[in-house]
Amino acid sequence: MGLKSNNICEMGRFARELSYWEVQLSYHGYTHLAGLDEAGRGPLAGPVVAAAVIFPKGLFIEGVRDSKQLTPVQREKLSLTIQSQAIDYGIGIVDPEVIDRINILQATRLAMQQALLVLKQPPDFLLIDALNLPDVAISQLAIVKGDTLCHSIAAASILAKVTRDRLMLEYHGVYPQYNFFSHKGYGTAEHLKKLKEFGPCPIHRRSFKGVKEVC
């Protein structure tokens, strides 16, 4: 798989379709489009991570697509390319304690807002995956399954996923008994078994079904 980035004029059909929202919005006069996506809404343990990415106009990075369709190695490689090619990117991380306090939806929004705050220059339009940010006074478009439809959102999903996976790897070093290395905190059969055996650790989301029962 080539990792080179191309100009928008000379790319294939898939790339054109994935960049369609960006192109249309640039016709509407927006210059700083940020793609926003989150990783880790579902798992029983670990933080929720959001990423915001702003690309220069007309840039398409080959290979970028929904992070769930990529292998971990591909994601790692692409995340490096995205970070080097993007005008700006930001990551927001919200801890399990906060998730338990304000619920996962609000925590996801908080993570996205944090990711936006990290940006050096505020974007003028937000493309978000299936979620809106009512507290942010920037024009925005939330698209269901946006990570499969839109290049910036897909790139953000890759950054968020890679960051979260790295964090879970570190947590694996701290709490090795749960084997976070393999399931990244998701509620797999193995994870549920370990959870029953050892009880919850500080990074488990105690408000989640599956963890609540063993607290």
Place this chain on the structure above:
Amino acid sequence: MLNQPLVFWKKSEEIAAQFLLSRGYRILERNYRTPRGELDLIALDGDVLVFVEVKARRGVRFGEPQWAVDQRKRQHLMKASLFYLTRKRVQNRCCRFDLVVIQEGHDGRPQIDLIQNVLEVENTTF
């Protein structure tokens, strides 16, 4: 006899609207016109703003209904919906694109299919 297809087409939008209402959608606009073309139906499914494309066809000889949304149609849907979103200053809404396919069955009664999220980009050409 001459205008029968038109009648069927007109009726199909009505059938689609009724069908969506029965599914719990709230219809906001019918045949909304923008300079980028017409949006057949705009509805609310819970909190999600749904742009609905209605396809009426007779018989299955033109292949599977999902094929009806080709690249041009996809671009039209995106352009027109963006126009609607900016004109109405829609904020804090999540968007989705659905397809309603109405086919005339053998017994003359319409057969209705709802396909959610038709815009998914396929990467088969990748």
